[in-house]
Amino acid sequence: MIVSIEKCMHCGACVGSCxxxxxxxTDVVLVFNENCNRCGRCVKTCPVGAITMEGKx
Amino acid sequence: xxxxxxxxxxxxxxxxxSMTARNAAKGGANVLMIEKRQEIGSSLxxxxxxxxxxxxxxxxxxxxxxxxxxxxxxxxxxPGGKVLKIDEKNAGxxxxxxxxxxxFDKFVAMEAARAGADIMVKTSALDVIKENGVVKGVKxxxxxxxxxxxxxxxxxxxxxxxxxxxxxxxxxxQKPSDITSCFxxxxxxxxxxxxxxxxxxxxxxxxxxxxxxxxxxxxxxxGIGVLLSxxxxxxxxxxxxxxxxxxxxxxxxxxxxxxxxxxxSVSPPLDKTxxxxxxxxxxxxxxxxxxxxxxxxNGLCTGMHAGxxxxxxxxxxxxxxxxxQEYEDLWRAEMENRLWRNWMAKEKFLTxxxxxxxxxxxxxxxxxxxxxxxxNLLLAIKERHPELVKExxxxx
Numbered sequence: 001m002i003v004s005i006e007k008c009m010h011c012g013a014c015v016g017s018c019x020x021x022x023x024x025x026t027d028v029v030l031v032f033n034e035n036c037n038r039c040g041r042c043v044k045t046c047p048v049g050a051i052t053m054e055g056k057x
Numbered sequence: 058x059x060x061x062x063x064x065x066x067x068x069x070x071x072x073x074x075s076m077t078a079r080n081a082a083k084g085g086a087n088v089l090m091i092e093k094r095q096e097i098g099s100s101l102x103x104x105x106x107x108x109x110x111x112x113x114x115x116x117x118x119x120x121x122x123x124x125x126x127x128x129x130x131x132x133x134x135x136p137g138g139k140v141l142k143i144d145e146k147n148a149g150x151x152x153x154x155x156x157x158x159x160x161f162d163k164f165v166a167m168e169a170a171r172a173g174a175d176i177m178v179k180t181s182a183l184d185v186i187k188e189n190g191v192v193k194g195v196k197x198x199x200x201x202x203x204x205x206x207x208x209x210x211x212x213x214x215x216x217x218x219x220x221x222x223x224x225x226x227x228x229x230x231q232k233p234s235d236i237t238s239c240f241x242x243x244x245x246x247x248x249x250x251x252x253x254x255x256x257x258x259x260x261x262x263x264x265x266x267x268x269x270x271x272x273x274x275x276x277x278x279x280g281i282g283v284l285l286s287x288x289x290x291x292x293x294x295x296x297x298x299x300x301x302x303x304x305x306x307x308x309x310x311x312x313x314x315x316x317x318x319x320x321x322s323v324s325p326p327l328d329k330t331x332x333x334x335x336x337x338x339x340x341x342x343x344x345x346x347x348x349x350x351x352x353x354x355n356g357l358c359t360g361m362h363a364g365x366x367x368x369x370x371x372x373x374x375x376x377x378x379x380x381x382q383e384y385e386d387l388w389r390a391e392m393e394n395r396l397w398r399n400w401m402a403k404e405k406f407l408t409x410x411x412x413x414x415x416x417x418x419x420x421x422x423x424x425x426x427x428x429x430x431x432x433n434l435l436l437a438i439k440e441r442h443p444e445l446v447k448e449x450x451x452x453x
Contacts, residue, residue, distance in 0.1 A: 047295055
């Protein structure tokens with residue numbers, strides 16, 4: 001998964017919505033761990049479209 | 058590694074976490090509250106509306122320093138422009154006043170500190186410590202340094218993101234039809250009605266609504282929530298709001314001074330909010346009202362009960378589920394039926410067309426509603442559209 005740091009508002013919407021608990025929000029950075037199975041829910045949840053899936057446009 | 062020992066560690070310094078820390082510390086417990094952000098109450102993720110009752114019920118004294126604006130009622134606008142205006146001074150949970158959350162959250166945290174709780178900011182929980190399957194504390198990072206915090210009870214007050222409970226083994230994730238994705242501007246130089254919180258429903262915000270909450274003078278929080286199951290494209294939530302603002306002549310002259318995003322749960326509450334060594338409060342416990350998306354009052358209320366029960370647990374040095382059951386019983390008695398009823402109402406309303414919503418708003422106006430509460434609105438709907446509330450009329 002690719003996060004646009006220019007678009008991300010660090011709101012945590014993707015974190016709470018992730019079925020795998022694979023996303024972690026530090027004070028300012030969004031991190032994906034190996035639990036991510038590319039289900040794409042975070043892509044849809046993100047209110048500003050900051051997350052994209054590698055290999056997909 | 059640095060190791061700290063407390064009776065209770067609260068993860069998250071929002072209203073629910075601070076209320077828990079305050080009441081537990083007041084009752085004599087040794088409490089630490091950690092907050093990952095460098096500033097409590099920032100950044101904002103909230104439309105900031107609450108009733109007076111929601112604050113007073115938990116024993117906090119209203120201070121004008123953190124009240125932005127008092128409102129005298131609510132306006133609900135249907136897709137076709139039918140307006141239901143409820144003018145009242147004694148509102149329900151959704152209207153009454155609009156807070157300054159960056160000041161309010163600090164105020165409740167200060168109350169916790171004055172009661173004797175310790176606070177650490179810029180300190181993130183990374184995982185729970187478990188021994189023989191029982192939660193015994195959290196691993197955290199504070200100003201870049203790892204720290205081990207051992208505690209009799211960990212309180213998950215980490216909001217919508219809620220990872221602490223999941224690390225401990227309680228599943229808190231919601232289905233897409235129970236998640237609302239939100240975006241909000243603070244708009245200035247606009248011509249909204251300054252005395253009313255406004256809710257605009259219909260297909261302009263599928264499964265949710267647009268809100269205009271006054272922030273004094275020509276400024277307001279203008280935001281939108283859209284149900285995740287109704288979203289199709291990335292970034293659509295902001296697009297829906299931008300489109301609405303552009304189409305509204307009161308708002309399209311405005312300029313933003315802040316933009317925020319976030320998500321809220323619009324689900325029934327968790328089945329279980331305690332386990333040995335763990336308690337869940339506020340948004341993390343999924344106690345946000347599924348109709349309004351309002352969470353401050355319910356969060357404060359769960360925090361109050363959690364703190365009171367934890368003080369007793371600390372005295373008895375017993376943080377097992379059997380002792381903490383009182384917390385579960387207290388908050389459920391207070392709000393569980395209401396949360397389930399409003400969730401069922403939400404499930405029903407998101408199936409309604411714009412035309413039906415027009416007719417519903419119209420007829421509620423004819424019946425008349427004196428006091429803005431979801432309950433009163435549902436009762437008015439029951440009178441004219443009994444078929445819409447049939448599935449949950451026993452909860453009305």
